[in-house]
Amino acid sequence: MNEQPSPALAAAMQEVGAAVEAALDRLLPAVEGATEKLDRAMRYASLGGGKRLRALLAVASADLFGVPRERSLRVAAAIEMLHGYSLVHDDLPCMDDDDLRRGKPTVHRAFDEASAVLAGDGLQAQAFLVLADPATHADAGVQAALVAGLALAAGPRGMVGGQAIDLAAVARCEAGLPLGYEEIADLQARKTGALICFSAEAGAILGQAKPAERAVLRDYAAELGLAFQIADDLLDHEGSAAEVGKAVGKDAAAGKATFVGLLGLEPARAKARALTNSAKNRLASQFGPRSMVLQELAEFVITRRS
Amino acid sequence: MNEQPSPALAAAMQEVGAAVEAALDRLLPAVEGATEKLDRAMRYASLGGGKRLRALLAVASADLFGVPRERSLRVAAAIEMLHGYSLVHDDLPCMDDDDLRRGKPTVHRAFDEASAVLAGDGLQAQAFLVLADPATHADAGVQAALVAGLALAAGPRGMVGGQAIDLAAVARCEAGLPLGYEEIADLQARKTGALICFSAEAGAILGQAKPAERAVLRDYAAELGLAFQIADDLLDHEGSAAEVGKAVGKDAAAGKATFVGLLGLEPARAKARALTNSAKNRLASQFGPRSMVLQELAEFVITRRS
Numbered sequence: 001m002n003e004q005p006s007p008a009l010a011a012a013m014q015e016v017g018a019a020v021e022a023a024l025d026r027l028l029p030a031v032e033g034a035t036e037k038l039d040r041a042m043r044y045a046s047l048g049g050g051k052r053l054r055a056l057l058a059v060a061s062a063d064l065f066g067v068p069r070e071r072s073l074r075v076a077a078a079i080e081m082l083h084g085y086s087l088v089h090d091d092l093p094c095m096d097d098d099d100l101r102r103g104k105p106t107v108h109r110a111f112d113e114a115s116a117v118l119a120g121d122g123l124q125a126q127a128f129l130v131l132a133d134p135a136t137h138a139d140a141g142v143q144a145a146l147v148a149g150l151a152l153a154a155g156p157r158g159m160v161g162g163q164a165i166d167l168a169a170v171a172r173c174e175a176g177l178p179l180g181y182e183e184i185a186d187l188q189a190r191k192t193g194a195l196i197c198f199s200a201e202a203g204a205i206l207g208q209a210k211p212a213e214r215a216v217l218r219d220y221a222a223e224l225g226l227a228f229q230i231a232d233d234l235l236d237h238e239g240s241a242a243e244v245g246k247a248v249g250k251d252a253a254a255g256k257a258t259f260v261g262l263l264g265l266e267p268a269r270a271k272a273r274a275l276t277n278s279a280k281n282r283l284a285s286q287f288g289p290r291s292m293v294l295q296e297l298a299e300f301v302i303t304r305r306s
Numbered sequence: 307m308n309e310q311p312s313p314a315l316a317a318a319m320q321e322v323g324a325a326v327e328a329a330l331d332r333l334l335p336a337v338e339g340a341t342e343k344l345d346r347a348m349r350y351a352s353l354g355g356g357k358r359l360r361a362l363l364a365v366a367s368a369d370l371f372g373v374p375r376e377r378s379l380r381v382a383a384a385i386e387m388l389h390g391y392s393l394v395h396d397d398l399p400c401m402d403d404d405d406l407r408r409g410k411p412t413v414h415r416a417f418d419e420a421s422a423v424l425a426g427d428g429l430q431a432q433a434f435l436v437l438a439d440p441a442t443h444a445d446a447g448v449q450a451a452l453v454a455g456l457a458l459a460a461g462p463r464g465m466v467g468g469q470a471i472d473l474a475a476v477a478r479c480e481a482g483l484p485l486g487y488e489e490i491a492d493l494q495a496r497k498t499g500a501l502i503c504f505s506a507e508a509g510a511i512l513g514q515a516k517p518a519e520r521a522v523l524r525d526y527a528a529e530l531g532l533a534f535q536i537a538d539d540l541l542d543h544e545g546s547a548a549e550v551g552k553a554v555g556k557d558a559a560a561g562k563a564t565f566v567g568l569l570g571l572e573p574a575r576a577k578a579r580a581l582t583n584s585a586k587n588r589l590a591s592q593f594g595p596r597s598m599v600l601q602e603l604a605e606f607v608i609t610r611r612s
Contacts, residue, residue: 029462029463034467034470034471034474034489034492034493035462035463035467035470035471037470037474038462038466038467038470039462042462085427089423089424089427092420092423094418094419094420094423095420095423112400113400114398114400114401114473115470117395117398117400117401117423118395118466118469118470120427121391121395121426121427121430121466122461122462122466122467124427124430124431125430125457125460125461125462125464125466126457126461126462128434128453128456128457129453129454129457129458129461131453132438132450132451132453132454132457133454139446140445140446140447140449140450141446143446143449143450143453144438144446144449144450144453145438147434147437147438147449147450147453148435148438148439150434151431151432151434151435151438152435154431155428155431155432155435156335156341156344156345156348156428156431156432157335157341158431160344160424160427160428160431161340161341161344161428163424164340164341164343164344164421164424165340165341167420167424168340168343183340186340187340
């Protein structure tokens with residue numbers, strides 16, 4: 001397995017990562033006056049972290065259609081605000097109760113619970129504010145399509161619904177009724193897949209691409225998203241197996257159904273590989289070599305070591 | 307003081323209240339499948355409650371410009387979803403920690419905390435989904451203006467910022483540094499005023515009104531919103547004073563600065579009256595007698611008994 005992204009992908013990840021960081025810094029409210037604690041919490045939650053997978057999907061997809069970067073980076077920043085809010089709320093004591101995120105204390109530990117709830121709420125509103133702006137696209141139809149796409153991906157039939165199903169799944173596991181493969185694939189399609197799909201689709205919306213092109217990007221991202229989740233389970237399994245006296249990973253230990261647990265180790269690896277190959281072939285057929293960064297990204301999500 | 311709305315206002319409140327209830331029922335996700343608990347929590351949070359002040363502002367403003375009700379009721383429903391989410395999150399244990407809302411257990415008591423966080427998150431996304439839809443207005447420019455207006459009113463420089471300032475104010479009071487009049491007026495302008503202003507303005511956006519007409523509705527709603535808050539403090543003060551052995555209301559008892567505490571009883575009454583008169587005069591000058599429902603609404607918010 002590769003452990004590093006290809007030089008071209010590594011360059012794109014670094015470039016887009018730095019550019020979306022700068023865009024977030026510009027598009028988040030300044031830290032000022034009576035709201036300074038909230039303003040700081042929103043920045044803490046969204047700046048300086050993560051692989052920026054969603055941002056790269058949005059920007060690289062938009063690049064396929066010649067969209068100016070100043071536009072695609074606004075969309076990427078809005079998506080990262082939305083993603084950042086979801087992590088803050090998922091980490092809350094009443095949800096997954098996590099103390100650390102990206103190696104730093106979670107927002108409710110660094111600030112307090114009320115600030116974490118409000119920072120997440122504020123980030124969601126700010127994401128929509130950034131999209132519904134002429135600077136994102138002069139055509140209001142594009143702005144509205146981006147808003148509708150993000151709202152659908154983020155809402156009760158997308159990400160929020162997925163998190164609700166995930167919480168219910170823990171109770172089901174404890175009752176001896178763990179989720180099956182179709183159920184866990186559905187959960188992941190909503191919880192993380194919907195926003196990943198929208199990220200790639202957003203580039204096509206911005207580029208006013210043909211419906212067929214948009215559909216290819218969406219299907220590519222759906223396969224990439226599922227491969228990403230299976231790879232996460234594999235990392236969790238392999239990482240933990242290396243530790244003395246602990247044969248299974250933290251998700252399995254927490255009673256959560258995992259793709260590795262459901263499929264077995266080798267079939268899970270094979271499934272992730274097949275998804276990645278299919279995702280890459282879709283792009284190559286539709287867009288040819290200029291989709292190389294997105295193709296390599298699909299490869300990277302299953303070969304990364306963290 | 308009047309205690310009841312005028313017959314015309316009472317009829318409008320009842321009619322719009324029932325119609326926005328039906329619109330919410332249509333526009334909220336159905337209760338189904340793996341997300342049924344979340345779906346129920348979203349409905350519990352937004353159906354069957356409240357004065358629907360914001361819905362009436364949006365619909366009556368839109369009526370001034372001949373906007374079809376099927377459009378203005380969608381906007382009213384989106385605003386009520388946003389308002390419902392804000393109440394659910396404000397009631398959380400880490401925020402105001404309330405057990406009752408509109409005479410029913412709060413969402414985190416009727417369901418659980420995680421469901422309350424997620425129901426609020428889902429309602430916010432759903433509100434934007436409803437606005438960015440051709441059924442709300444065929445012109446995408448109108449959709450985008452509605453999204454931007456709601457996002458600004460709801461976000462860190464509006465409602466969420468106001469709630470953050472309100473939480474910080476409690477700590478300041480405990481430290482012997484209560485807010486002054488300008489500070490509490492600023493807090494209320496953000497926490498409740500911004501969404502009330504947007505509600506009236508949304509009718510003008512939907513009606514593609516002239517900027518001057520939109521500004522009049524906005525200024526009217528800003529005065530109505532502040533009068534509403536002062537009236538709340540007066541009700542809190544008078545209600546509690548009627549109870550044996552308790553001379554001040556729950557906000558004052560909780561150490562919160564109130565308009566009554568800051569201005570005194572009679573000056574607070576006079577201020578609310580002056581704001582209401584000004585709000586009514588603005589409308590009468592711009593729109594004449596066809597703005598009667600909105601004028602009577604401004605009167606009602608300071609003469610209501612609950």
